[in-house]
Amino acid sequence: MRRTVTPMKVHGHDVELTTYxxxxxxxxxxxxxxxxxxxxxxxxxxxxxxxxxxxxxxKGIIDALVLVExxxxxxxxxxxxxxxxxxxxxxxxQAEDWWYAAGVFERPSGESYLVHIHVTWFxxxxxTDLLDFRDYLREHPEEAGRYDRxxxxxxxxxxxxxxxxTDLKSPYVASVLARxxxxx
Numbered sequence: 201m202r203r204t205v206t207p208m209k210v211h212g213h214d215v216e217l218t219t220y221x222x223x224x225x226x227x228x229x230x231x232x233x234x235x236x237x238x239x240x241x242x243x244x245x246x247x248x249x250x251x252x253x254x255x256x257x258x259k260g261i262i263d264a265l266v267l268v269e270x271x272x273x274x275x276x277x278x279x280x281x282x283x284x285x286x287x288x289x290x291x292x293x294q295a296e297d298w299w300y301a302a303g304v305f306e307r308p309s310g311e312s313y314l315v316h317i318h319v320t321w322f323x324x325x326x327x328t329d330l331l332d333f334r335d336y337l338r339e340h341p342e343e344a345g346r347y348d349r350x351x352x353x354x355x356x357x358x359x360x361x362x363x364x365x366t367d368l369k370s371p372y373v374a375s376v377l378a379r380x381x382x383x384x
Contacts, residue, residue: 217355224251224334227262227313231305235264235317238283239276243268248318248330253337256344257351262305264314265330270321273299277319285317297324328376336380343376 221227228247235245244267250258268276277299280286285301299319304312320327337344350372358365 207266208349217257217351218259218261220255221251223311224262227305227307227311228252228264230307231264231315234305235266238279240268240272241264243272243276245332246320246331249316253344255341255348256337256349260314262313264317264331265327266317266319267322267324267327268319270324273297273319273321277301280317280319281283297321297325329362332377332380333373334335336376346375347372352376 219313225247228251231246232247236243239245246265246267247261247263248254249261251260254341266276279285282299285303287301297320301319303315305354306312307317318326318330337347351369353374354365354368358368
């Protein structure tokens with residue numbers, strides 16, 4: 201099967217929310233297969249973000265988390281960029297244990313999906329936060345529904361300001377992470 205990624209300048213796009221796409225798990229599986237051929241043996245590839253939580257609406261972006269040994273993270277990101285994924289210099293948070301790549305993933309069926317690839321290492325704060333948040337929402341569908349409704353409200357309040365949207369949701373994400381870790 202032919203799978204490709206097309207570079208796409210994805211910086212600064214507006215906040216557009218969609219309903220849950222039931223094809224997301226299969227799209228992720230196809231993306232993970234492509235990524236597995238590009239990352240070192242022993243890497244773990246996880247589906248994260250809104251599309252990883254059944255029933256949760258979001259921006260319709262397929263987010264993948266690639267976990268590797270710390271000394272390999274920068275090289276994995278460079279490999280993704282060389283393969284055609286886009287690098288956003290504004291998202292360089294290497295001091296915070298995170299590398300980023302994005303692009304348009306074309307399925308064999310011809311459908312295209314915007315994908316974000318987050319690279320970090322096993323046990324990093326960034327990776328742990330993504331996995332704990334995802335797992336909590338998967339285990340608590342009523343909370344996922346609440347998050348979906350709140351995102352709609354934040355979208356209305358933020359308008360096209362992506363940074364404002366992120367600022368509005370950050371306290372909520374922190375509270376869910378506290379509950380997920382038994383601190384609230």
